[in-house]
Amino acid sequence: MDKSFDLVSLLKNNEKKHMHKPRPTQILSIAGGVQKRLERNIKHRKSSRLSAFDSIRNLSKCEVPDPISESQKEVEHRRMSLEKWKEEKEKRKKLLHTRRNRLLLALCTLH
Numbered sequence: 409m410d411k412s413f414d415l416v417s418l419l420k421n422n423e424k425k426h427m428h429k430p431r432p433t434q435i436l437s438i439a440g441g442v443q444k445r446l447e448r449n450i451k452h453r454k455s456s457r458l459s460a461f462d463s464i465r466n467l468s469k470c471e472v473p474d475p476i477s478e479s480q481k482e483v484e485h486r487r488m489s490l491e492k493w494k495e496e497k498e499k500r501k502k503l504l505h506t507r508r509n510r511l512l513l514a515l516c517t518l519h
Contacts, residue, residue: 476484
């Protein structure tokens with residue numbers, strides 16, 4: 409019938425409970441836990457940076473242009489080649505005009 413209060417045994421039990429954290433069962437070594445935590449932190453940092461960057465860029469407002477069909481590509485290519493041809497033709501005209509003027513000036517100064 410010894411049901412008296414035992415303070416010493418209570419303190420011993422209490423100290424054992426809070427003295428050390430229990431070792432996690434899933435981690436076999438401290439180095440493994442450190443490596444796992446490092447990888448998780450890097451992954452979290454990358455994802456948070458990307459989400460912040462995407463929110464700044466307003467990706468939802470961007471529109472993707474419709475793909476151009478082959479016939480439209482061909483027409484565009486033909487138009488560009490014609491524009492180049494026109495520019496070259498204008499350059500040739502200007503060059504011939506300046507040559508004529510120089511020739512005429514040279515002939516006029518000789519007489």
